[in-house]
Amino acid sequence: MSAPNLWRRLVAEFLGSAFLAAIVIGSGIAAQRLSPGDTGLELLENAAATAVGLFAIILMFGPVSGAHFNPVVSFADATLGGISWRDAAAYLPAQVAGCISGAVVANLMFGLDAVSISVKQRASGPHALSEVIATAGLLLVIFALARTGRAASAPAAVGAYIGAAYWFTSSTSFANPAITVGRMFSNTFAGIAPSSVPVFILAQVGGGIAGVFIIRFLYPALTPAQA
Amino acid sequence: MSAPNLWRRLVAEFLGSAFLAAIVIGSGIAAQRLSPGDTGLELLENAAATAVGLFAIILMFGPVSGAHFNPVVSFADATLGGISWRDAAAYLPAQVAGCISGAVVANLMFGLDAVSISVKQRASGPHALSEVIATAGLLLVIFALARTGRAASAPAAVGAYIGAAYWFTSSTSFANPAITVGRMFSNTFAGIAPSSVPVFILAQVGGGIAGVFIIRFLYPALTPAQA
Amino acid sequence: MSAPNLWRRLVAEFLGSAFLAAIVIGSGIAAQRLSPGDTGLELLENAAATAVGLFAIILMFGPVSGAHFNPVVSFADATLGGISWRDAAAYLPAQVAGCISGAVVANLMFGLDAVSISVKQRASGPHALSEVIATAGLLLVIFALARTGRAASAPAAVGAYIGAAYWFTSSTSFANPAITVGRMFSNTFAGIAPSSVPVFILAQVGGGIAGVFIIRFLYPALTPAQA
Amino acid sequence: MSAPNLWRRLVAEFLGSAFLAAIVIGSGIAAQRLSPGDTGLELLENAAATAVGLFAIILMFGPVSGAHFNPVVSFADATLGGISWRDAAAYLPAQVAGCISGAVVANLMFGLDAVSISVKQRASGPHALSEVIATAGLLLVIFALARTGRAASAPAAVGAYIGAAYWFTSSTSFANPAITVGRMFSNTFAGIAPSSVPVFILAQVGGGIAGVFIIRFLYPALTPAQA
DSSP states (O other): OOOOOHHHHHHHHHHHHHHHHHHHHHHHHHHHHHSTTOHHHHHHHHHHHHHHHHHHHHHHHHHHHOOOOSHHHHHHHHHTTSSOHHHHHHHHHHHHHHHHHHHHHHHHHTTOOSOOOOOOOOOOHHHHHHHHHHHHHHHHHHHHHHTTTOGGGHHHHHHHHHHHHHHHSSSOOOOOHHHHHHGGGOOSTTOOOGGGHHHHHHHHHHHHHHHHHHHHHHOOSOOTTTO | OOOOOHHHHHHHHHHHHHHHHHHHHHHHHHHHHHSTTOHHHHHHHHHHHHHHHHHHHHHHHHHHHOOOOSHHHHHHHHHTTSSOHHHHHHHHHHHHHHHHHHHHHHHHHTTOOSOOOOOOOOOOHHHHHHHHHHHHHHHHHHHHHHTTTOGGGHHHHHHHHHHHHHHHSSSOOOOOHHHHHHGGGOOSTTOOOGGGHHHHHHHHHHHHHHHHHHHHHHOOSOOGGGO | OOOOOHHHHHHHHHHHHHHHHHHHHHHHHHHHHHSTTOHHHHHHHHHHHHHHHHHHHHHHHHHHHOOOOSHHHHHHHHHTTSSOHHHHHHHHHHHHHHHHHHHHHHHHHTTOOSOOOOOOOOOOHHHHHHHHHHHHHHHHHHHHHHTTTOGGGHHHHHHHHHHHHHHHSSSOOOOOHHHHHHGGGOOSTTOOOGGGHHHHHHHHHHHHHHHHHHHHHHOOSOOGGGO | OOOOOHHHHHHHHHHHHHHHHHHHHHHHHHHHHHSTTOHHHHHHHHHHHHHHHHHHHHHHHHHHHOOOOSHHHHHHHHHTTSSOHHHHHHHHHHHHHHHHHHHHHHHHHTTOOSOOOOOOOOOOHHHHHHHHHHHHHHHHHHHHHHTTTOGGGHHHHHHHHHHHHHHHSSSOOOOOHHHHHHGGGOOSTTOOOGGGHHHHHHHHHHHHHHHHHHHHHHOOSOOGGGO
16 A cells, blocks of 8 residues: 555544544543542553553554654654654644644533643653653654564554553653643643643653664664565 | 355344443443442443453454444445445344343343333433544544454454543443443443433434544545455 | 374363462452452452453463363363364363362462362352353354464453453353362352352353354354364 | 674663563552552552553563563573573673663652662562462463464563463562562562562572473474574
8 A cells, every 4th residue: 555645644643643632631531530539540540541542543543644643753753764854744733733632522522611721730850751761662662663564563562551651650651742732721630731841842852862762772774664 | 254144144243232232231230239339440340341342252253244233333334335235234133132132131140130221311412422423433443444454453443442432431432323222221330211312323323424434534445355 | 283292281271270270269369358348349350360361371371282271162172173072071170170279379379278168159040141151152252263263362362251251240250160160269259169169060061052052053164274 | 683782682681671670660659659558459550550561561672682671581591492591691680780770760750769678578488489380470471482483472471471460479470580679679569678589589480490391391392483
């Protein structure tokens, strides 16, 4: 199959990012309502829904756009010789718009105002360190598979990785600037206050750069099928 | 293997739909009994059992009938050039009868009356929006895989998707008119009052139509193996 | 690879059945200790450990013995033209001895007496119906895969199915006479009183017979690779 | 692809072991904070994060180093004709250093002192028996797959096995001397007091020896692809 045209790919990135944000935020709202006062159980519900949901939506949109839903992934892919820089730049606004739309849809599905700005402060040193590590690990999973002819395992691997990273980091692993922006627009369980966003995005970019270096060291050769 | 004859396929749809309803309703009853007063944990138990159960029953019946268990899936398949319209129409009563039978079996497995009519009101705007989105997403998962030669991943993908959709929608994602009807017949955790059923089915049909449009846009070409 | 000799296969059935019982009973003891008074959470922990553990042990022993760990599976396999009747009869005592040994090991791993006889009454009509359905479904999963060249999916499918069946039946789905016997020997969460065992085993045999009939109807032809 | 050079493989073992320890310890800290006083739920959260995290990191580093992260696995591999003894000896310090580093990173991600020595006593007869069985089972999973051309299933199988073993053993299944050492360095949920470490490591070595004997009996032949 030749690569789908850019317009179709942008629609896929937009819809997939919208589903991603709706899953993360929607399951957070459900968890908060159904398990009030039990933060651990809420996060377990939120993480489990996100992990299996990610698996499904990467399968849904992967053959069209690569199912990045994440500018760090797109730009890392460009750096590592996958998509063009021009395409990565085109993906970014589709991803951000998708994540914001998904936040709105999640709010509406639960009968809330279409938009509410989160007041949850998340910026801190440990959270920034968490985002660096979570993002570097995410790139390692994706490109270790892509560079060894195992891309068919990526949907399960990314879902599993993020499910774990909700728990092994203190930041619950956003690891994605687009969803970080989207999560500002819901003052619910998964929200993030706008003032905390710059720290998160900086840390994610830092983690992305670290991840690319490690991938280049560990997997220097592209297999012919991936080049 | 040539396609099994229609009679055998209808038995498969009936049995699979019965298992589906027994899993959804039975695990709901167990959850309600074992975790009283903790709705979040109940839904986690119900969603986890449904997700892994769906995976198993799609594997069980897939090679015979396609393992739809859902009229929206069957009619979307007919629209998209899969099964014939005549077969889709024949599947529908088997699916509905299967889901009702599964509800009865679930009730009996837990020592309840064979039939009790649910009084759980579920009709609302946010729930209808949830059903539209849940059903469109379900079709996207199924046909994105079918149209790209990845149908072998459908059992895991559908189970995972529905497991997530229990949480990211406010309706817990019925996404299936046949099970919506079946769930009227058990006045337990997973039940739905008859008066709420029409709204759910309308929303599911709407989501099905939206899903078919998106699939046609994103995956216009049938691969030769699927045509 | 030619079939391993019978002695090696019996060791595999013995060890696998021991692991199975140790997983079911051991995780039940852990759940009971760590989540006292919360039966729903206990069952969730027990079911999740069993589901993923089954996946692992079927992978462990499958190529040697087929990883039945269950006389109903072995005799159904003989009926359906898989292993010989003589081999099925040889598997049975290895499976029962394995499950009893696993119960002892579980007790010892948790610092309990090597053997204690369960006093948990489980015999009832709804539980018997549950065992019939759970066992028929288990055979459907296994032989639907075996007869369509998809046996590689059996470890995940059986684990997932049993994980669901813990919840959608009132009996928590023993579905296996060998482990039913083994579970008498631990007076803990997963135990069963000896007086309840005959009803369970009868129901499992009934479910096995029903399962074989359904498989023969739905999947009449063996693929050449399986014959 | 020819085998990557040793230096690259050691970096992979170091990073993978660091991720492993960060996942185990980090998710333990999160569980302890978010579900205080509910040990069962804490262990469920910890086990689930570890299971899915292991799946992801074995996929991440497998093609480079084999993704052992565990000296018992490396020396068993040498015994069974996989890697050389010299390489196994080189892996060991990378694995231990990685697990210690991962403990430090986990502490820092949660805003704790970089190092704190655990005071959790874990040495006991039942725990030692648990570690023997857990480690033997781990080797059985890994080498049953490696010796039958199914190594592609190892990431999922190892994650699932360890997820189950958290529950079916009383020790929560460390099954790995490197992470046993690493877990001394965090006085949190997953920690272990230094005085308990020798018993655990001895039991793991004993389980490793037992595992190798069972593998040799059940799977005597290397398939050509693995030799």
